[in-house]
Amino acid sequence: MPRTSLAVVFSGSGGAGAMSAGELLLNAAAQAGYYGMMSKLFGAQVRGGEAAALVQISTAPVSCQPDRFDLFVALDWANVDQFAGEIPLDARSIIISDPRSGPVPASIARCKGKTIALTLGPADATPLERALHGKHTNVFVAGVVAAMAGLPVDHLQAALTTVLGDKSADVTRTNTASLQAGIAAAAGLDLDVRLDPPHPAPRWLLTGNQAVAMGALRGGVRFVGCYPITPATDLVEWISPQLQRVGGRLVMAEDELSSINMVLGGSFGGVPSMTVTSGPGLSLMIESIGLGIAAEVPVVIVNVMRGGPSTGIPSKTEQSDVNIAIYGGHGDAPRIVLAPTSVRDCMYTGEWAVYLAESLQTPVIVLSDMALGQANTVIDPKPDRPQPLARKVDMPDGPFKRYAIGEDPVSAMPRPGTPDGQWVGEGLTHNEIGIPVGGAAAHLAQIKKRARKLEQFDPGAAWGSVTGDGDTALLVFGSSIGPAQEAARRLEAAGKKIRVVALRVLSPLPLKSLAEALEGTSRIVVMEQNFGAQLYHHLLAYKAIPPTAESLARPGPLPFRPAEITAHLA
Helix, strand or coil, rough: CCCCCEEEEEEECCCCCCCHHHHHHHHHHHCCEEEEEEHHHHCCCCCCEEEEEEEEEEECCCCCCCCCCEEEEEEEECCCHHHHHHCCCCCCCCECCCHCCCCCCCCCCCCCCEEEEEECCCCCCCCCHHHHCCCHHHHHHHHHHHHHHHHCCHHHHHHHHHHCCCHHHHHHHHHHHHHHHHHHHHCCCCCCCCCCCCCCCCCCCCHHHHHHHHHHHHCCCCHHHHHHHHCCCHHHHHHHHHHCCCCCCEEECCCCHHHHHHHHHHHHCCCCEEEEHHHHHHHHHHCCCCHHHCCCEEEEEEEECCCCCCCCCCCCCCCCCHHHHHCCCCCCCEEEECCCCCCEECCCCCCCCHHHHHHCEEEEEEEEHHHHHEEEEEEEECCCCCCCCCCCCCCCCCCCCCCCCCCCCCCCCCCCCCCCCCCCCCCCCCCCCCCCCEEEEEEHHHHHHHHHHHCCCCHHHHEEEECCCCCEEEEEEHHHHHHHHHHHHHHHHHCCCEEEEECEECCCCCCCHHHHCCCCCCEEEEECCCCCCHHHHHHCCCCCCCCCCCCEEECCCCCHHHHHHHHHHH
16 A cells, blocks of 8 residues: 555653664655654653654655654653653554563553564563663664665665764674664564655755754854753754854853853854843843844844743743743834744744844844754755845944934944944943933934834745635744644645645734735634734734634644644634
């Protein structure tokens, strides 16, 4: 029977190697020419807690988690009850586990799927040996699944080198033996999960966090100041060595306040700068973001959303930082807020954010989320790139006024050391030459100057996108776009057309483009992953949608799945 997609769960206790098993399978699939996506499911305690790699490989691009999983492979059963309810299985699912790990727990068995007992690794291994060599079990199960799916052995071996190639010779030799044992074990399983042949072509395998970082580097960022926080930390880990290769620097700050102030300083010095954080860190940066707005210092702040409020669920996704990203702060503090529309688009949005910050001399927030940021995804290479924009640094004729009130609200920002181009960057209300003042006229003039920069900002075609032409519109952003578009494809196949309006610019709202995108619709549904319908109310406040528009808002950490959306729209 033809099969174009296979969805697999590798589950185990934290540290058992479930993530590595998923990475091996996805990497081998990418090398063979398939598309795919891997999402991570783990508890806040990470090691020793629960962990699962959710992998889908397909002959077509993958942009969201599936409605159900075909295979559930248990490296062990420790802590599986912690997230069993978050993994959709059904009677068609196949559950593979080692009988030495005990019976299938009720939380998994209740799906009534077919269970397969398979000894994972050497049959004579003692429990202690299995514990000590548990990581070889993950290579074994990756070999089992990859062989059943029909992935070529040479791609599996290449994936092993790519994913685990930095190990010692002994470990590599043992891993290779485990991989071969897994491939051999698959031959004894009578399971029909073989994928159709792929359409081989060069592919990129990367996460949304890596893609944002690549975009930022392309845009010219050469200084990053940051403080580690899940789920943004791996962006920092990836960009740090890359920055050094292009002559840039990364400084790990003592906290978020320090990191945002570092990048303000770097930008003041003439170097495009960026910081990276998540919800709790963004809240700590708010005062200094206001400083960047008042002093008109360009910086990029990447916020990878997780479950909130407070420390919330650090290891899982949500879209509940919309309000703080757009409105967080005191005084009139307009800023640009962008949201990547896919893992592939993370690169475009990251690069564009740098250009916008530099050219408009204002902080730009990139509002990503964990479901995008930490999703390993196979994409077609060479995403589109935005038109380059640069900081205005040339001195005007006549006396230099850093905050001149003129026809163009973006005034010159000369680099430090420019003769006669000295200026003061600070948060106090100032006059045109930057001297602090307390008068009403100067206060109003500078507020209007900063507001006009964003009023005149025209994102053009980059505001977002529209797919489909039905009279029902699904208005979405971030990681919710993928399942929305998949749901629209299914509904269209069933005879119901749906228009998906994907927002990249959340603030200032592209009102004209949105009006054109929604023209002719009879039903508008705003879908987002937070309880308070934050985007919905933002759109209502600016009259971007009519009062009759509906809200489909619910909190994380469970992602939207296509079947949930089709059921709502049917």
